Amino acid sequence: MDQSDLHAPKWQFSERARKLTSSAIREILKVTERPEVISFAGGLPAPVTFPAERMREASDRILRDTPGAALQYSATEGYLPLREWVATRYSVNGAQIRPSQVLITTGSQQALDLLGKVLICPESPVLVETPTYLGALQSFSMYEPRYVQVPTDDNGLIPAALTPELTAGARVLYAQPNFQNPTGRRLPIERRRALAAFAQGAPFPVIEDDPYGALDYAGEPLPTMLSMAPDHIVHLGSFSKVLAPGLRVGYIIAPEELHFKLVQAKQATDLHTPSFTQRIVHEVVKDGFLDTHVPTIRTLYRDQCTAMLAALERYMPEGVSWNKPEGGMFIWVTLPAHIDSMKLLDEAVAQNVAFVPGAPFFASDAQHHTLRLSFVTVPPAKIDEGIARLGALLRARV
């Protein structure tokens, strides 16, 4: 026993903290920080899409004109003009969203934490897609739920599978209808209608987590479930993928009763999202900037997606399959059943290429022969090179 052992305190952690493990993505990202690694692992937006100059002008204006308010404590609900902007933006297709339904959060991740805090008791059944967003599993798991996986196919969640048996006692259903992380799948319009109708009869909220909705390559977004059932859908949005993630500004649109509980929980959690970053976001978006900016992101990601799909076609051996996303940041790859993508990752990193294994995205019964590729951070020439390396590894294994 050395000196440090003698002094290290032996403190008891909470039950939830004892169950905590670090995210697989996080550990992988550490390895792939080496510049020689071509990483398809990170879900990091391309920095070239950040409107830095506009933000610089906005910051400058805000700190010159309203420094007292921008640097002071502010309301837990968020900056009212930004809440109004969000409400207006979502008041489409006949839906009327009120600013009193909008809570500004410190990124979408905080929205997930607050929803877990307010809705989940230990052993509460929580319905999730198969697979689902890893970050949601991490947030919800702090509140010790029992996950129930909802069956999916190539079009995403299957509403007909939401039987009374499957959903009995559920506290919440969590779904990403647009270009889901990790599969890149988009829920078709008929399924949105069916899920919205289900939400109207369900004794628990359906969460529509929508960070990627604006990134549809054809510029033809499908209507949100929020617009179909505004009193029964809890909608999560974010400025991370359309402006910049480093500001950590997202929002929850929820019926007032839930909104009020979320506000109380947020007050206990971080008082409010930084006044300054909320004002920067509002200053940048208030005059319609996203209408011209988002199409440039779409075009960039669509071209990189096309490059990755072409490279997969070129280099992948028979027995490997993948989807063709209509938007977003990810492609979901299915390997022959005998290949464990977690083991493949070790070899891949040795060849300076990285991805995220699929297993951590499953709440249970993980499909180990799946993996997620992100095409947004890597330029097309590097995409081809990285997929070629991955293809060579797989050809040696099938």
Added chain:
Amino acid sequence: MDQSDLHAPKWQFSERARKLTSSAIREILKVTERPEVISFAGGLPAPVTFPAERMREASDRILRDTPGAALQYSATEGYLPLREWVATRYSVNGAQIRPSQVLITTGSQQALDLLGKVLICPESPVLVETPTYLGALQSFSMYEPRYVQVPTDDNGLIPAALTPELTAGARVLYAQPNFQNPTGRRLPIERRRALAAFAQGAPFPVIEDDPYGALDYAGEPLPTMLSMAPDHIVHLGSFSKVLAPGLRVGYIIAPEELHFKLVQAKQATDLHTPSFTQRIVHEVVKDGFLDTHVPTIRTLYRDQCTAMLAALERYMPEGVSWNKPEGGMFIWVTLPAHIDSMKLLDEAVAQNVAFVPGAPFFASDAQHHTLRLSFVTVPPAKIDEGIARLGALLRARV
């Protein structure tokens, strides 16, 4: 039953959410937003102390020189140069603080939430001062502890009261040694030594929450307990009172084992504190700015504290007593035992003056004849006028 009732969803909230009530301070602050109200309620730093011009220059430099990094996702632990700055600043009086012990948080309130998440199980005993910081009670209560109040006197927490009976099974002890919120009390050096020694033998961490430490009017800060027992004290710091609260940047200094759990919990909670605000804080403080800036805040608050003490002397009737703070932002007032400060507040607001009743600061057995006055947001002439109104109300009641 009207239309909206028919459509309002009936969702089940978690046990912790059902217990949630809005903070008394929060409700009062809403009332006191009217400009004619002289409010001693808010703990809002005086905006004149915000170094807005420096922040504007810093923001400008950051978004010109490193926009990609400042606007991108970043490490959960926080911006490394800022963590290094914090570690260096606390490596005094023989203590060596490592950057690996420092986690940057979205304000100190998030530090409290993360500590609750990682340390508290339902019914865990949690030791708090009598009275204690309301925001800590709000954060910890989300994890459903059983509070145990530690006796205090005019010098704060009494270390000799920490008997094995009182502390049995405790998961954490929470204390604010410097100019405590709400009492303004400072823990003397002998008690700090005793509490640090207690921490070294305790099977749970002692939290030293220190948002006001830099604001001692004589410029003669007492050593932190962290410096006395760096492996056994968890120290919380904040830039809210020395720079600006609207950026929401604070930090936790903790032994690595706890630090690692806190990082995992923070990842699930909001991924990381905004990259941009962390870099602004670092850019502003890195060259010693606080050494010249903080004394100007101290002088301002000391003068306003002096004005309030003089006004109390002038206008308060016999039977009302208060302490004389050596720093910080608050004065704690004790009324004759038959006066309930919550009821007094209604009358006071009608006379356009506000304060915070003392009761919400007690975990149990509230002393209803106490109240908290903040002197930092109101200029001296208004302080005199506001205390005069309050004195008139009390003279009619004693």
